[in-house]
Amino acid sequence: MKVAIVHEWLDSYAGSERVVEQLLAEWPEADLFVICDFMPEAERGFLRGKPVKTSFIQRLPFARKHFRKYLGLMPIAIEQFDMSGYDLVLSSSHAVAKGVLTGPGQLHVSYVHSPMRYAWDLQHQYLREAKMEHGLKGAYTRHLLHKLRIWDRASAMNPDVVVANSTYIGERIRKAWRRDSITVHPPVDVDRFALKEDKQDFFLVASRMVPYKRIELIAEAFRRMPGRRLVVVGDGTNAPMVREAAAGAPNIEFRGRVGTAELVRLTQDACACVFAAEEDFGIATVEAQACGTPVIAFGKGGARDIVIPGQTGSFFDTQSADAIIAAVESFDTLSIAPAACRANAERFSHGAFRAAMRRVVEEAMR
Incomplete structure (x- = not known):
């Protein structure tokens, strides 16, 4: 059986690339297609030396630094890949990869990280944050996103099977697409985050400081709880707002960016990790559970697939400092075993992902 794996682009080793890594581990014979490949040499190990086939966008002017500005050409680029010689096509899609063209007698399974957020329900937030709500540039962007929505829904009919990374x-x-899907959670390297039973008396938030993460709400909540210690790991555009929310609070400690070993140690030692974002899935939530660390999370989005209330953590219902305070104070009444958190995390291991994807393909081929 000839297999092709189709992915949007390669420029950094992040969440969607971890999916590609495990698809390649399960189907090592597969050919790999991407719109463009600018992955640094130091991060290419997950490709295992496999050659990468790219589209015409790879050769366009300034593509190395600005390939995302060619988004309007990407539907054309993905449709130019010739899949006619393959029995199985696996696409890893957060933008256009699911639009690859296949014919009768071919099985196309698309693993969807998300429909294009910026083209659908988050369009207005995207334009606002990019400061393109008005003017000619904003008008052009709205027109482009309108065209992308039309293509996105039409091309959503291309895959034979759609797999979602969370409920x-x-x-x-x-x-967005009026299609049903199968849920297969993304792979998490739970072995890198070992179980630790003994916990220390501090809460941890570790994240990029960007607006949707709402870390400023966690900082405000702990500023109003001076008896509880919070360690904040990470940096980003929202860092000044987070520091302002924590101003004058000696119980809040900022560590900035830390190395992997230090992040693992802090996650293992924390009495609980706190997450305030509405995530598509939430790999960091699983990593915390793998360390045996309970999670206090906003109860919408992917976290609902991960945390088991009362057994491995708890939820708060609104993104507000008051809700976080109530959740942290009620955390003391819970009796959560680190071993239960670790067992929960095992559901999201590399092996579990590969076995689930293999089952999806085998059932679709029957």
Whole structure:
């Protein structure tokens, strides 16, 4: 059986690339297609030396630094890949990869990280944050996103099977594309985050400081709880707002960016990790559970697939400092075993992902 794996682009080793890595581990004979490949040499190990086939966008002017500005050409680029010689096509899609063209007698299974957020329900937030709500540039961007929505829904009919990375993304797929999906959670390297039973008396938030993460709410909540210690790891555009929310609070410690070993140690030692974002899935939530660390999370999005209330953590219902305070104070009444958190995390291991994807393909081929 000839297999092709289709992915949007390669420029950094992040969440969607970890999916590609495990697909390549399960189907090592597969050919790999991407719109463009600018992955640094130091991060290419997950490709195992496999050659990468790219589109015409790879050769366009300034593509190395600005390939995302060619988004309007990407539907054409993905449709130019010739899949006619393959029995199985696996696409890893957060933008256009699911639009690859296949014919009768070929099986196309698309693993969807999310429909294009910026083209659908988050368009207005995207334009606002990019400061393109007005003017000619904003008008052009709205026109482009309108065209992308039309193509996105039409091309959503291309895959034979749609796989969502969480129940939440399955709901977004149904809303945007009017398609049903199967849920297979993304792979998490749970072995890198070892169980530790003994915990220390501090809460941890480790994340990029960007607006949707809402870390400023966690900082405000702990500023109002001076008896509880919070360690904040990470940096980003929202860092000044987070520091302002924590101003004058000696119980809040900022560590900035830390190395992997230090992040693992802090996650293992924390009495709980706190997450305030509405995530598509939430790999960091699983990593915390793998360390045996309970999670206090906003109860919408992918976290609902991960945390088991009362057994491995708890939820708060609104993104507000008051809700976080109530959740942290009620955390003391819970009796959560680190071993239960670790066992929960095992559901999201590399092996579990590969076995689930193999089952999806085998059932579709029957």
